[in-house]
Amino acid sequence: MELISHIELGFWVALTPENLGLCLLGCLIGTLVGVLPGIGPGATIAMLLPVTFGLPAAGAMVMLAGIYYGAQYGGSTTAILVGIPGEATSVVTVFDGQAMARLGKAGVALGIAAIASFSAGTIATLLIALLAAPISAFALEFGPVETFALLLLGLSSVVALTQGSLLKAAIMAVLGLLLSTIGTDPMQPQLRLTFGWTEIADGLNFVVVAMGLFGLAEIGSSLANREDRTTSSRQIGRLLPSGSELRQSLAPILRGTFLGSALGFLPGNGAVLAPFASYALEKNLAHERDRFGKGAIEGVAGPEAANNAAAQAAFVPLLTLGIPPNAIMALMMGAMVLHGIVPGPRVLVEQPELFWGMVASMWIGNLMLLVINLPLVGLWVRLLRVDYKLLYPAIVLFCCAGVYTLGSSPADVAQMAVFGFLGTMLSAYGFEPAPLLLGLVLGRPLEEKLRQSLELSQGSVSGFLASPIAMVLLGLSAIVVTASVLRSMQKLPSRPATLA
Amino acid sequence: MPTANRLVAVSLLAIAFIVFVNMWPASLVTLEEPGPGLFPKLLAGLLAMLSMALMARNTAAANDNFRNLLRPSLAILAAALLFAIAIQEFSLARLGIIVPALGMPAAGTLALLVSGLAEKHTRWMPLAILATLLPLGFSLILRFALGQPVALAPWLLGY
Numbered sequence: 001m002e003l004i005s006h007i008e009l010g011f012w013v014a015l016t017p018e019n020l021g022l023c024l025l026g027c028l029i030g031t032l033v034g035v036l037p038g039i040g041p042g043a044t045i046a047m048l049l050p051v052t053f054g055l056p057a058a059g060a061m062v063m064l065a066g067i068y069y070g071a072q073y074g075g076s077t078t079a080i081l082v083g084i085p086g087e088a089t090s091v092v093t094v095f096d097g098q099a100m101a102r103l104g105k106a107g108v109a110l111g112i113a114a115i116a117s118f119s120a121g122t123i124a125t126l127l128i129a130l131l132a133a134p135i136s137a138f139a140l141e142f143g144p145v146e147t148f149a150l151l152l153l154g155l156s157s158v159v160a161l162t163q164g165s166l167l168k169a170a171i172m173a174v175l176g177l178l179l180s181t182i183g184t185d186p187m188q189p190q191l192r193l194t195f196g197w198t199e200i201a202d203g204l205n206f207v208v209v210a211m212g213l214f215g216l217a218e219i220g221s222s223l224a225n226r227e228d229r230t231t232s233s234r235q236i237g238r239l240l241p242s243g244s245e246l247r248q249s250l251a252p253i254l255r256g257t258f259l260g261s262a263l264g265f266l267p268g269n270g271a272v273l274a275p276f277a278s279y280a281l282e283k284n285l286a287h288e289r290d291r292f293g294k295g296a297i298e299g300v301a302g303p304e305a306a307n308n309a310a311a312q313a314a315f316v317p318l319l320t321l322g323i324p325p326n327a328i329m330a331l332m333m334g335a336m337v338l339h340g341i342v343p344g345p346r347v348l349v350e351q352p353e354l355f356w357g358m359v360a361s362m363w364i365g366n367l368m369l370l371v372i373n374l375p376l377v378g379l380w381v382r383l384l385r386v387d388y389k390l391l392y393p394a395i396v397l398f399c400c401a402g403v404y405t406l407g408s409s410p411a412d413v414a415q416m417a418v419f420g421f422l423g424t425m426l427s428a429y430g431f432e433p434a435p436l437l438l439g440l441v442l443g444r445p446l447e448e449k450l451r452q453s454l455e456l457s458q459g460s461v462s463g464f465l466a467s468p469i470a471m472v473l474l475g476l477s478a479i480v481v482t483a484s485v486l487r488s489m490q491k492l493p494s495r496p497a498t499l500a
Numbered sequence: 501m502p503t504a505n506r507l508v509a510v511s512l513l514a515i516a517f518i519v520f521v522n523m524w525p526a527s528l529v530t531l532e533e534p535g536p537g538l539f540p541k542l543l544a545g546l547l548a549m550l551s552m553a554l555m556a557r558n559t560a561a562a563n564d565n566f567r568n569l570l571r572p573s574l575a576i577l578a579a580a581l582l583f584a585i586a587i588q589e590f591s592l593a594r595l596g597i598i599v600p601a602l603g604m605p606a607a608g609t610l611a612l613l614v615s616g617l618a619e620k621h622t623r624w625m626p627l628a629i630l631a632t633l634l635p636l637g638f639s640l641i642l643r644f645a646l647g648q649p650v651a652l653a654p655w656l657l658g659y
Contacts, residue, residue: 054646167557171512171550178519178543185536192536193522216576223572223618389619390630393612396576397635400583400611401604405648410584417580424573429504447539454534 006356007129013058013357014364022059023361026066027368033067034074034087035380039395041071041087043218045331046210047395049338050402057339058354062361064335068328069121069311069362073369076113076304077380080106089307092275096292096299103295107237110377112249112297113304114370115241120257120305121366124312127261128319128359132348135320139345144456145464148449149473154323155442156477157266159435160484167488169435172426176439177446179204186448199411206334208403208416209440213433214327215399216420219392221427239374241297249301252282256305264310264325265317271326274310275303312362319355320345322445327434330441509555512547519544575618583611587651603651604642608635 013019033044045064052060075087080097093113100109142150155173162169182193183203194200241249259281260274282302283292292299315332317323322344324330336343341351348355373380403416423433457463464470523537523544584590586607590599602610612631616622642648651659 167550167553171547171554174543174547174550175512175515178515178540178547181540181543188536190536192540193519195522216580219576219618220569220573224568387623389622390626392618393579393615393627393630394634396579396615397608397612397638400580401608401635401638401642404583404587404604405642405650408588408649410588410590413584413587414581417577417584420580421573421577424569424576426508428569429508431508451534451538459534 003129003133006133006352007360009353010356010358010360013353014062014360018056019059019062019357019361020364022055022063023066023365024368026063027070027073027365027372029063030067030070030072031074031077031369031373031376031380032383034071034090035077035383036074036386036391039222039391040214040218041068042214042328042331043211043395044071045328045335046207046214047398047402049207049210049331049335050405052335053338057336057341057351058357060335060339061332061354061358062365064332065315065358065362066365068332069308069365070369072308072311073114073117073373074380076117076307077110077373077377080109080113080300081381088272089275089311092279092303093300095279096294096296099293099295100297100300104237105295107239107377108241108245108297109300111239111374112241112245112301114374115246116249116253116256116301116305117308118366118370119253120260120309121312122363123257124261124264124309125359125363125366128312128316128362129356131316132320132355132359135316136345136348139321140349142345142469143467144449144452145467145470146473148446148453149464149467149470149477150321150323151442151446151449153473153477153480154317154321154325155435155438155446157480158325158438160480161266162432162435164430164432165488166484168429168431172431172433173435173439176436176441177443178439179209179436180440180443181447186444187451199409204415204440205406205412206440207338207406208412209419210331210334210437211399211403212416212419213423213437214331215395216416217423217427217433219395220420220424222388223392224428239377245297248297252278252298252302253305255281255285256302257309260306260309261313263306264313266325271307271310271314274306278302278306308366315358315362318343319347319358322347324438324441327437330434330437333441505554505557509551512551512554516544516548516551519547571620572618576615578617579611579615582614583607586610601651601654603653603655604639605636605652608638611635 014023029044029048030041033039033041044067048064048067052064055063071087072089075085075090076093076097079085079090079093080101083094083098083101085091085094097109097113100106139150159169159173160166180203182200183191184201185192191201256274256278259278260271263274263277264271279292279299279302282296282298283289286292286296286298314325314329317325318329318333322333322342324333333343336347341347341354399416399420400413403412404410406412427433453463457466464474519540523540585599586602587604589601591597609631612627612635616624616627639650639652643650643652653659
């Protein structure tokens with residue numbers, strides 16, 4: 001009964017005209033971003049953070065969330081029509097989606113992708129609603145020791161599960177933690193690592209760093225790695241799948257949804273892993289495996305359900321525990337902090353309208369995407385022809401102007417420029433920015449809890465061992481890191497690159 | 501030629517050393533009363549160890565991708581820095597350099613034009629048109645629609 005009243009509260013908040021408008025705006029921007037080359041949801045969310053200052057907290061979060069899962073829809077559009085994934089989560093959709101387009105069934109592929117995403121979004125939203133209260137209630141019992149162990153688990157899991165070099169991911173995470181110490185000490189009135197620069201006495205501005213690492217850095221990488229984006233010249237055809245096509249897709253959609261929900265919840269890049277796992281599962285379960293890669297509808301339905309479910313499920317650790325499981329959630333966490341909200345289990349208790357409003361708007365956003373995206377597919381196809389040579393200078397302007405409006409400070413713009421340059425160069429050599437951003441976001445709370453824990457235990461490390469929950473969490477951190485070290489030593493094949 | 505990994509590792513070792521030296525006066529005190537120096541020093545030590553592990557890796561030298569990236573990343577850096585210099589009055593008194601405040605439309609135009617250098621095959625005419633209209637339109641929206649304190653043309657209008 002309590003769940004029903006919470007959901008009712010959520011819909012009351014989400015169905016206000018302002019929040020409906022912001023949800024629609026976020027979904028449209030997200031789809032646009034997913035379709036357009038060279039700009040991802042991370043860069044877009046970073047660029048729009050300054051804009052959200054003037055919005056109420058719930059509306060801001062609804063819009064930013066809409067951008068995130070809207071980009072999943074947009075990414076699948078380019079994967080199917082162009083054969084190039086708009087986002088990393090759409091890589092697998094290319095295999096059979098493009099093949100269906102070459103067979104003249106692009107419309108069916110787009111239709112089943114939208115239906116699969118909506119179905120998965122609906123189920124995942126329900127799972128969030130069911131799991132949130134128990135997880136938050138459990139986390140509310142945590143003291144400094146348990147919270148420190150949980151934050152450490154979150155950060156170490158993301159580092160361990162990041163694609164590419166474990167060592168480089170660890171370096172970036174530690175660098176992010178170090179950057180978080182710049183400015184005033186959290187517990188004593190003392191400046192640290194400012195070198196006399198008053199501009200950074202309050203620490204590095206998260207928005208500035210994020211816009212540099214995800215906005216400007218992505219431009220450099222995109223210009224260096226240009227792709228041919230010729231759209232499929234065949235007709236799109238009918239958009240709605242037939243009855244038999246829907247029956248064929250039902251089981252893959254359900255399996256993809258639960259697989260995506262489980263992986264998206266875990267720290268790391270679950271949203272990227274989920275569609276791969278779903279594709280492998282469907283191929284293994286299929287009677288005729290050689291249909292895959294040649295236009296098997298299950299090869300689109302399962303992965304699309306998985307990636308949308310994972311995108312929604314990634315909100316669970318953020319909203320209930322205050323742990324962002326990936327870079328996008330770190331940006332969302334930054335947005336919450338900018339609005340004076342402390343992410344974690346208290347959000348559900350102290351601001352239930354924010355939490356349940358976001359949950360309800362996720363379902364509304366998925367419905368909007370299903371209804372508007374299919375009729376607008378012609379518009380998205382035209383947008384695929386936008387010349388990136390004119391798009392990226394506009395992105396540079398939006399980043400510079402956006403950062404400047406934060407505090408009318410040219411120093412912020414200069415900082416962003418430096419982070420953008422470093423981000424481009426570092427990511428070229430396998431130093432991904434996501435762990436750095438997570439370190440920057442989690443650094444201060446991690447330090448506070450560590451120091452509080454040491455003070456409570458009077459400097460004794462046994463304080464950490466006295467708590468069974470902390471021991472379990474620290475043990476899990478050790479297992480995750482050890483498993484990743486062993487994996488990297490065995491030189492297993494690496495997964496495709498992360499795109500934020 | 502030093503490998504990219506070694507260049508990064510040396511830079512990170514330098515950062516760790518600077519942090520350790522800078523935080524030396526902010527004493528650790530004791531573990532019972534951990535001070536402001538605890539966390540940065542722990543992290544500096546960890547960074548130093550990881551950097552040495554990185555240095556020990558034997559990888560290839562900087563590859564062609566570095567050359568492909570250098571032009572766009574330097575151009576974008578220059579564009580953003582030029583925006584920062586031009587939007588408000590900028591002075592380097594010791595060198596006698598003073599750049600008057602140009603306002604957001606002019607600073608944005610300069611930034612867009614310089615960013616065009618990032619791409620080898622830039623179409624300069626469409627970019628010039630975009631560079632003229634977009635910063636002006638965006639500045640007007642920021643100032644009059646969103647109420648942001650954005651300078652439009654201090655050298656001409658006084659605001």
